[in-house]
Amino acid sequence: MNRPPRVLLGVSGGIAAYKAVELVRELTGLGAEVRVALTRGAREFVAPLTFAALSKHEVFTEVWGSGNAPSVEHVEVAAWADLAVVAPLTAHTLAKIAHGLADDFLSTALLAYRGPLLLAPAMESAMWDNPAVRENLARVRGRGAAIVGPGSGPLASGREGVGRMAEPAEIAAEAWRLATGRRNDLAGLRLLVTAGPTREPIDPVRYVSNRSSGRMGLALAEAARDRGARVTLAAGPGALARPDGLRVLEFETADDLHAILVREFPECDGLVMAAAVSDFIPQASAERLHRSDGARSLELRPGRDLLASLAPLRRGQTVVGFAAETADLEANGRRKLEAKGADLVVVNDVGRLGIGFDAEDNEVLIVRRDGASETITRRSKREVAEKIWDAFRAVRQAAPAAQPSHTKP
Numbered sequence: 004m005n006r007p008p009r010v011l012l013g014v015s016g017g018i019a020a021y022k023a024v025e026l027v028r029e030l031t032g033l034g035a036e037v038r039v040a041l042t043r044g045a046r047e048f049v050a051p052l053t054f055a056a057l058s059k060h061e062v063f064t065e066v067w068g069s070g071n072a073p074s075v076e077h078v079e080v081a082a083w084a085d086l087a088v089v090a091p092l093t094a095h096t097l098a099k100i101a102h103g104l105a106d107d108f109l110s111t112a113l114l115a116y117r118g119p120l121l122l123a124p125a126m127e128s129a130m131w132d133n134p135a136v137r138e139n140l141a142r143v144r145g146r147g148a149a150i151v152g153p154g155s156g157p158l159a160s161g162r163e164g165v166g167r168m169a170e171p172a173e174i175a176a177e178a179w180r181l182a183t184g185r186r187n188d189l190a191g192l193r194l195l196v197t198a199g200p201t202r203e204p205i206d207p208v209r210y211v212s213n214r215s216s217g218r219m220g221l222a223l224a225e226a227a228r229d230r231g232a233r234v235t236l237a238a239g240p241g242a243l244a245r246p247d248g249l250r251v252l253e254f255e256t257a258d259d260l261h262a263i264l265v266r267e268f269p270e271c272d273g274l275v276m277a278a279a280v281s282d283f284i285p286q287a288s289a290e291r292l293h294r295s296d297g298a299r300s301l302e303l304r305p306g307r308d309l310l311a312s313l314a315p316l317r318r319g320q321t322v323v324g325f326a327a328e329t330a331d332l333e334a335n336g337r338r339k340l341e342a343k344g345a346d347l348v349v350v351n352d353v354g355r356l357g358i359g360f361d362a363e364d365n366e367v368l369i370v371r372r373d374g375a376s377e378t379i380t381r382r383s384k385r386e387v388a389e390k391i392w393d394a395f396r397a398v399r400q401a402a403p404a405a406q407p408s409h410t411k412p
Contacts, residue, residue, distance in 0.1 A: 006036075007034050007035055007036045008034070008035045008085050008086065008179070008182035008183055009035070009038075009083055009084050009182075010030055010035045010036070010037045010084065010085065010086050010087075010088060010178060011037075011039075011080055011081075011084035011086070011087045011088070011112065011116070012027065012030070012037055012038070012039045012040070012058075012089075012090065013039075013041075013042070013087065013088065013089040013109040013112075013113065014039060014040070014041050014045040014049070014089075014090065014091070015042045015044060015045055015089060015091060015092060015093045015095070015096040015109070016042050016043070016044015016045045016046075016047060016048065016093060016095075017044070017045075017048070017091045017093045017125050017126065017168075018048065018159040019090075019125040019168035020048035020049050020091060021049055022168055022170075022171055023039075023045075023049070023090055023171075024049060024053055024057065026088075026171040026175060027039065027054060027057045028057060028171075029171045029172055029174075029175035029383065030175050030179075031057065031058065032175075033175060033179050035178070035179065035182060037058045037060070038060050038063065038080055038083070038084070039054040039055075039060070039062045039063065040063040040080075040108050040112060041054070041062060041064050041109075042096065042107055042109055043064075044093070046064065051064055063076060063077070063080065063108045063112070064108060065107070066107065066108050066111055076108075077108055077111040077115060078112075078115050080112055081112045081113070081115035081116040081117070082115075084116060084118060085118060085182045086118060086119050086120075086178055086181050086182040087112075087113060087116050087118065087119070087120050087121070088120075088121045088122075088123070088174065088178050089109070089113075089120075089122050089123065090121075090122075090123035090125075090168060090169075090171075090174050091123060091124070091125035091168045092123055092124045092125065093125065093126060094126050094130050094133070094139075096109070096110070097122070097124065097136065097139050097140065097143065098135070098136075098139050100120075100139075101138075101140075101142040101143050102139075102142075119147070119149065119181045119182075120143075120147070120148040120149065121148070121149045121151060121174070121178055122143065122149070122150050122151070123150075123152050123153075123168050123169050123174050124140075124152060124153045124166075124168070125152070125153055125166065125167065126153075126166050127158055127159070127160055127162070127164075127166050128158065128162070128164030128166045130166070131153065131165055131166045132165075149177065149181060151169045151173060151174050151177050152167070152168055152169030152173070152174075153166050153168060153169065154168075154170075154244060155167065155244050156244070172363075172384070172386060173225065173385055175383075175385075176226065176229070176385045176386065177229060180229065180230075187230055187231025188231065188396060189227055189231050189232035189392065190231030190232065191231070191232075192231075192232045192233070192272040192273060193232070193233045193270065193271045193272050193273075194227050194232045194233070194235070194271060194272065194273045194274075194275070195234075195235050195237065195264075195267050195268060195271040195273070195274045195275070196220055196223050196227065196234060196236050196274075196275045197220060197236075197237040197238075197239075197264075197274075197275070197276050197277055197278035198219070198220020198223070198224065198236060198237070198238050198277050198278055199215055199217030199238055199239025199240065199241045199278055199279070200212045200213045200214075200239050200240065200241070200278070200279050200281075201213075201239055201254070201255070201256055201257045201259075201260060201278070201279070201280050202239075202240055202256060203256055203281045203283075203284050203285055203287075203306075204256070204285070204287040205288065205292070205301065206287065206288040206289075206290065206292045207289075207290070208291055211281060211283070211284075211285050211303075212240075213279050213360070214279075214360035214361050215239070215241075215278070215279035215360055215361070216360065216361040216362075217238060217239060217278075218243065218361075218362075218363070218384050219277050219325075219365060219387070219388070220236070220238070220275075220277035220278060221236070221238075221246060222383075222384040222385045222387070222388040223275050223277055223388040223392070224236040224249055225249075225385065226385060226388040226392055227392060228248050228249055233250075234249045235249070235250045235252065235267055235271070236249045236250070236251045236252070237252045237253075237254055237260060237263045237264070237278065238252070238253055238254070239254055239255070239260070239278055239279075240253075252267070257280050257281055257284065257307065257309065260278060260309060261307060261309050261312065264309060264312075264313060265313075265316070268313050268316050268320065269316050269318065271320060272320060272321065273321040273323070273395060273399075274310075274313075274320055274321075274322050274323065275323040275391070275395070276310050276323065276324050276325060276345075277325050277349075279325075279327065279360075280306065280309055281306050282306055283305060283306060284303065284306045285302065285303055286301075286302045286304070308342070308343065310322070310324050310343040310344070310345065311342060311343050314344050317344070321346050321347075321395055321398055321399050321402075322343075322344065322345045322346050322347075323345060323347045323349060323391065323394075324339060324340070324343045324347070324348045324349070325348070325349050325350075325351065326339045326348050326350045326351070327351050327353045327359065327360070328350055328351065328352060328353065328354075329352065329353060329354035330354070332350045332352060332368050333350070333368060333370060333376060335350065336350035336368060336376075337370055340370055340371075340372060345372075346371070346398045347369055347370065347371055347391075347394055347395065347398060348369075348370050349367050349368075349369055349391055350367060350368040350369075350370065351365065351366075351367055352366065363383060363384065364381050364384065365379075365381070365382070365383075365384045365387045366378075366379060366380055366382075367387055367391075369390070369391065369394050371394070371398065372398075373401070377394065379391075
């Protein structure tokens with residue numbers, strides 16, 4: 004494709020319509036050309052002018068527009084689009100798509116459209132669980148529609164549950180894959196991804212940890228899943244929801260994670276060590292420490308280098324390490340590349356606000372064993388994850404002997 008991918012974004016009437024504004028930003032940031040169609044309900048939440056300003060195109064609202072246009076726009080935009088996305092997808096719009104109803108611009112355009120369709124549902128949990136919604140979802144899936152989300156969390160009603168629209172970055176990444184015809188280029192690989200912090204106990208109620216939220220590791224696991232891999236996620240403690248479609252193993256301490264790695268690493272084709280493991284381990288007290296007992300000193304011993312410790316188990320796996328640094332990023336990254344025996348090291352500048360630890364965005368430097376390096380400028384962690392997997396694939400393709408390390412079916 005020698006032109007930008009063309010995306011028709013349909014926005015239906017739910018509170019998550021405001022997130023579709025950010026979705027336009029994400030899609031255009033990736034390089035897509037976006038045209039937006041709003042249902043009548045969506046216009047109650049976000050004005051058409053907002054989408055027009057961001058997409059640089061007129062927004063479609065009614066089937067016949069001004070009534071004076073010489074063309075049938077809903078048919079023309081259906082032929083124009085490489086991909087149609089509906090985000091948020093309400094229960095009402097889902098029902099119209101499932102049953103072929105066409106009473107507004109979006110539904111008529113979708114009825115005329117013949118390409119890939121991506122749907123991002125958003126509704127209350129009780130609606131999501133309704134048998135009619137489940138039947139309609141199965142119907143559109145059966146016709147080939149891709150579904151992203153919904154996630155769990157606070158809903159418009161104030162309740163907690165499943166029904167939140169997937170985050171714009173996640174939707175955009177899947178849309179980009181569909182619009183560009185990206186293959187399942189990690190299909191057939193068994194990948195192990197670690198995410199989140201460790202917690203090392205001081206006493207039964209306190210621990211030493213770090214600021215890692217696990218977002219980068221979760222984004223890596225989701226991206227690998229969406230690119231066809233069979234993913235095992237080793238997840239540290241944290242409040243973030245674990246993605247669907249993954250095998251998830253939970254850990255608390257560095258020793259817990261080490262046990263998982265020793266068991267799982269020999270059977271995988273690649274490891275991405277995104278977890279933030281404690282460098283120092285306190286000497287834990289079996290009993291709760293009390294302030295009334297006076298001052299205490301905390302002795303910290305260096306922890307085990309988990310990635311380096313896997314060297315005896317290496318059987319052709321591709322290994323990606325992470326380095327959290329505040330200065331001399333490339334030099335420190337290359338030092339860790341050698342010390343850990345990794346094929347790639349992803350270096351985070353954790354001294355900057357808004358990226359790295361406990362942030363939605365990231366900016367990284369990827370250093371390779373062959374001396375090459377690549378700077379990934381600031382973007383969503385899902386987009387950074389895609390770039391890391393691209394680098395992972397490049398390393399495997401450059402190593403002719405790299406074969407799946409497992410023998411089990």
